[in-house]
Amino acid sequence: NGTSVEEFILLGFPGTWQFRVSFVVVFALMYTLTVIGNASIIALVWRSSNLHIPMYFFLCNLSFLEIWYTTGVVPKAIGVMLGTSQTISFRACILQLFFLLSLGSTECFLLSVMAYDRYLAICYPLRYSSLMNSVLSVRLALSSWLGGFLAISLLAFLTSRLTFCGPDVINHFLCDIDSCLALSCSDTWPVELATFLISIIVVVASCVVILVSYMYIISSILRIQSAHGRKKAFSTCSAHLSVVTIWYGSTMFLYVKPSAHNSLDLNKIVNTFNTVVTPLLNPFIYTLRNKEVKLALGRAFGKK
Numbered sequence: 001n002g003t004s005v006e007e008f009i010l011l012g013f014p015g016t017w018q019f020r021v022s023f024v025v026v027f028a029l030m031y032t033l034t035v036i037g038n039a040s041i042i043a044l045v046w047r048s049s050n051l052h053i054p055m056y057f058f059l060c061n062l063s064f065l066e067i068w069y070t071t072g073v074v075p076k077a078i079g080v081m082l083g084t085s086q087t088i089s090f091r092a093c094i095l096q097l098f099f100l101l102s103l104g105s106t107e108c109f110l111l112s113v114m115a116y117d118r119y120l121a122i123c124y125p126l127r128y129s130s131l132m133n134s135v136l137s138v139r140l141a142l143s144s145w146l147g148g149f150l151a152i153s154l155l156a157f158l159t160s161r162l163t164f165c166g167p168d169v170i171n172h173f174l175c176d177i178d179s180c181l182a183l184s185c186s187d188t189w190p191v192e193l194a195t196f197l198i199s200i201i202v203v204v205a206s207c208v209v210i211l212v213s214y215m216y217i218i219s220s221i222l223r224i225q226s227a228h229g230r231k232k233a234f235s236t237c238s239a240h241l242s243v244v245t246i247w248y249g250s251t252m253f254l255y256v257k258p259s260a261h262n263s264l265d266l267n268k269i270v271n272t273f274n275t276v277v278t279p280l281l282n283p284f285i286y287t288l289r290n291k292e293v294k295l296a297l298g299r300a301f302g303k304k
Contacts, residue, residue, distance in 0.1 A: 005164035007089045008183075012080040012173040013268075020081045027081075030280050031074040037283035038063035041293075048296040054137035055121070058114045059286060061141045065110065066279035069103045072096060073275040077173040090164070093175035098156035100174070100275070104251065105202045106148025111244050112206040112213075113140045118237040119213040123220045151202050158191045172268050174275070207248055214241070239286045246281060250274045 013023055041063045045051045076096070079085025088096070117137075121128050159177065163186040170179045177195055181188045217237060224230045250270050287293045 005090065005166055005168045005183075007087050007168065008093055008164075008175070009169045010076075010080045010086050010088060010173055010175075011169060011171050012077065012086070024078050024081050027074050027078055027276060030276050031070055034070050034276075034280040034283075035067055037280065038066045041283050041286065044293070044296055048299070051292065051296055054117055054132045054134070055114070057134075057137050058110060058117060058141060061144070062107065062110050062114070063283060065103055065107055066282055069100065069107070070275060070279040072099050072103070073174050080173050088175065093170075093180070094156060094160045096175045097159060097177060097180065098152055101152040101155065101177070102149040104148075104274075105151045105198075106145050107247065108202050108206040108251070109144035109147050110141070111240070111247065112209040113144055114240050115210040115213040115237075115244070116140075118240060119216055122217050122233050122237070148202075151198055155191070155194050155198055158194050162186050162188065162191065172271070174271065176271060203248070203251055210244055210248075242285050243282055246278055247274075250278070 013020060042060050045056045045060050076085065076088070117132055120131050124131060155177070159180055162180065162184040164183055165185040167183065170183065172179050177191070181191060214237075221230050221233045224233060250273055
């Protein structure tokens, strides 16, 4: 009829009122724990002088990113599931899409930078402090943030140029690229191609950097003579390796694919894990599997 859609209706999760309220409680609890956990890591590193090294500087960047990443999803998702804020304007939808994808791309770059940092620490322990100095660590972190947001700028622009004639219902609790493409009545091939190419550049390229770094790391660890030395060397990167496995497993499923027209219900489940569960797991993984962080926590609470 020639009219264009100016706002969308987010369905969230189907089910009874009690079922949706239970989801709201879970989302709110996990969001609170995520913010408290990641903010605590930032405060702990800030207060503990022995943690003022590049590894924990990158960890602070990751924690800061996780706070905003989950904040861009959970408050709106709670409003959608309660039925108080189910509509979202077209501009707000594109803004949320740009914000989430940019932060996700930044996380990929940060994880690859953290892998490179562990590579230098384990393969060149005597030269590490000179190779990974404060200037280089700041530049790498800043490059990760700039690269993440710049990489998604073209994709967000192309998505904003799509035409939406109806229906206006998004089977999701957030605006993601697959939902927008499924509702568009214009040619989505340029956006799908851009999504695939940017995914290759961001996700696959950063994953290759991580894999190559860990190939050298594992090779160096195996050359260590004592079992205690090998265990100590591996413990310095085990937390990062756990986060990488969780993050890239879900991210590659969502974005590294030639076509976006896959199961939106399945994407909804994976997006829940990616945007709500993963940001909560990261602080616990780093604190429970890192002796330096646990010692700093003990000192912060007055324990020996």
